Amino acid sequence: MTAEIHGRSASEIAESLRALVERGRLRPGDALPPVRALADQLGVNRNTVNAAYRQLTAAGLVVTLGRGGTRVAGPAPVAQEGFADTVLRDVGTGNPDPAYIPDPSRALATIAGRPVLYGEPVIDPDLESWAREWMREGLAPAASMRLTITSGAADAVERLLAQALTRDDAVALEDPCFLASIHTVRMGGYRAVPVPVDDEGMTVEGLRAALAQGVRAIVCTPRAQNPTGASLTAARAADLRSVLRDHPYVLVIEDDHYSMLSRDPYHSLIGADHERWALVRSVSKFLGPDMCLAVTASDPETAQRLAMRLTPGTTWVSHLLQRLTHALVTDDDARARVDAAAIHYASRNDAFARLLTDEGIPTRAADGLNVWVELPVPSRAITEQLMRRGWLARPGDEFDLESHEGSRRLRLTVHELSDEDARLLARDIAVAVATVAAARKATPAKMG
Incomplete structure (x- = not known):
């Protein structure tokens, strides 16, 4: 397999490896040659091979595993916005509230004209x-x-x-x-x-x-x-x-x-x-x-x-x-609904941030549809705890460009929750944080 890799520049080497992946000659999990060995084989500087591997890593075709070397990546689709197919209460959708989207029915009747x-x-x-x-x-x-x-x-x-x-x-x-x-x-x-x-x-x-x-x-x-x-x-x-x-x-x-x-x-x-x-x-x-x-x-x-x-x-x-x-956008009623939506999102997010703060998780709602919550423990562990309580939330590492091990952020979409459900979610997050923190304290070596 190594003999099929060719090129003098980083781009040429990367394209050669990309072609092997696309033809199935390299499969998910297969190891790429060590940088030094491939550089010696091709007669190029090790920095050139390193640059080629970086290009493939940035394109998502390979992953670097430290001492495990560089290997062909398996399917890893980027997380997408929107509702998930789940029985859980989804608070990670990133969606606007349909109740505040202007009804287009009346406007539709006005747009007919010549083709x-x-x-x-x-x-x-x-x-x-x-x-x-x-x-x-x-x-x-x-x-x-x-x-x-x-x-x-x-x-x-x-x-x-x-x-x-x-x-x-x-x-x-x-x-x-x-x-x-x-x-x-x-x-x-x-x-x-x-x-x-x-x-x-x-x-x-x-x-x-x-x-x-x-x-x-x-x-x-x-x-x-x-x-x-x-x-x-x-x-x-x-x-x-x-x-x-x-x-x-x-x-x-x-x-x-x-x-x-x-x-x-x-x-x-x-x-x-x-x-x-x-x-x-x-x-x-x-x-x-x-x-x-x-x-x-x-x-x-x-x-x-x-x-x-x-x-x-x-x-x-x-x-x-x-x-x-x-x-x-030029209709007074539609614009009034948009203005009401802006107030709705801001007020609901502010209210939820106060609920979390009262539960011992200091939070400030910034601008936008969502609330970005900083946690004292890794967010993946919190999302697992929340699933057991009926909630589906988005951990912060889904949004990271670089791997930040143990991301401690949650992105929550809460503006459609009733006051009662918002209080319940805030309480469940606090309980989840306490549960994870206690487990990490009991087994620090395993929990990292």
């Missing part, structure tokens, strides 16, 4: 006019922006990366990270470079380190970061823009997914003179996940490249969906 044919503009004129004002506020290079409509934010991010990058290019992602972004980068064959997130959003030192590693694109959530709920402060955004000033051609993608629902102001890391940038705003959080539509504002060159990937009649977004979106 749209091949070759016509891909953006509905009324939606474009409204969206231009929506996207302009707070965006420094707004004067030069061009608009694009895509089938949701994940579709926009995928297309933005594809028009700018090639396989194995490095992309800076927040850590912990939104599940769809992790999936998009891995499926695209790009190399994810983690940038830590704190209470003020993406960290300055983390971004500086990622740029030093040669990232060609950055995906950032300016507010209501998923899963942490963090939002960029004005000071942090200014510091990030300062770091980016020396890297004007690195593509900066801001995914402002919570937009209309956010209780925090929008602060952008896109500077007025930045050359390659895109701001993406989806309607799925406030009009419903089935409204697969997002507006992207970007610099003219990025917009032109995106337009080439959105050909009328093949990959454009339906004008009926565009008209329905415009009808809803």
